[in-house]
Amino acid sequence: MHKLTVPISEEAIRELKAGDPVSLNGVIVTGRDAAHKYLIDNFVKTGGQPPAAEQDMYATLQTLLKESVIYHCGPVVQQTDGIWKFVAAGPTTSIREEPYQADVIEHFNVRAVIGKGGMGAKTLQACQDFGAVYLHAIGGAATLIAESVKEVITVHKMEFGVPEAFWVIRVEDFPVVVTMDSHGNSLHKQMLEQSTEKFAQLIKG
């Protein structure tokens, strides 16, 4: 089993192949629909010249995302005595971020994206070009993944709502599988081809 620790070097990413199980460790950031749209509108489309009100956030996010990981997750959280805790933290379907993901990977030098269901050709190309991977979490394993979140460090953009905010979390032994590597291979594509071939055999005659 590969062990990845944030910050992740390009070299470590290039060693990974589609199908490899990975244990992920370190500080990562959650982000889904609202977060991706925000990153694109304020930072990518403006060519890194965000509106004055977002400049501090830009610097913060640049530091957080560089050589780090974005997790497609809308967590269920609990706050006791001012301390946040993740209660359920399973992955959400990633394909909704396909229009944004490649640009976010490039702009922020993100090394990995975690979610479920895989992503499309544009993201696969970005993984190849910029040294990133897509990591598939186990759909439905909400409690176990929440247990691997050892600390909620902070939260940004809470105005997006709890599931959509950027949660900065420290994870330990977060179990994932590389399904899109940085060499142009997608396990999703391979599996579909293989199973479709088998299917054709099964219904022949």
Next chain:
Amino acid sequence: MHDLTDAFVELIRRAATQLPDDMKKAIREAKEKEDPGSAAAGALDTILKNVEMAREKSTPICQDTGTPIFQIYYPLGVSTRKLSDQIRKACAIATEKAYLRPNAVDSLTGKNSGDNTGIDYPTMHFHEWDEEGIKVQLILKGGGCENVSTQYKLPNTELGAGRDLEGVRRVVLDAVNKAQGLGCAPGVLGIAIGGDRGSSYIKSKEQLFRPLDDTNDDPDMGAMEDRILEEGNELGIGPMGFGGKTTLLGVKMGKLHRLPASYFVSVAYMCWANRRATMLVNGEEISYA
């Protein structure tokens, strides 16, 4: 009849936080079959650990607690209106207690009702029976797997599927292949043959209430259940679509009468988190299975 609201809350808690034993057994056996160290074995191991943690902490197995679907069997004289009021109230309480995530959204405005009640939500099917007690079965049907559930109209030329069991086999395997890992495989299939489009879908979901190890009363359908289970696994899609020997954990099939003009095959795909629970009420006595 006394108020059953609290009993329904307990039924929901059990369904949301405890995976039935037959499902756990099937996942455990599947894990043994996968190659040690493979992504498939790892995924099943993670699932099993998650299931144990959820039971211990009494937290939802999966954060998508799905659509609650109730099957209620009641004797003559029981008010179904009262029962459905109590079930709706129980859904709201279970949401407050975080056994259920607020999942009921207005289809046009997108507004979440916040308590898992709404227009025809939760789903309830009432059946009067000859027994004296009441039996309530609940399944929590996830959204990811609902999105890969589907319906076919036979004949289907593209798949060479005619109006017979062989045709059914072809379209069901097509559904499994198209779903890949997106329904959080390994899954359980509920299949219905016949009916109108609506009754067919309802029948397919009813199949999901059957224990994995029961036998179909109809030997032909029983044999086809076994065959689809085997061939579905031969597709090699594996847990989460990572590749592997386990794509399906169970296949259950039922039939309805139909119009001569129509031949529908409905496929209800249920994820590994096949959360079902049963409650029996006999007088004052309430038990769960």
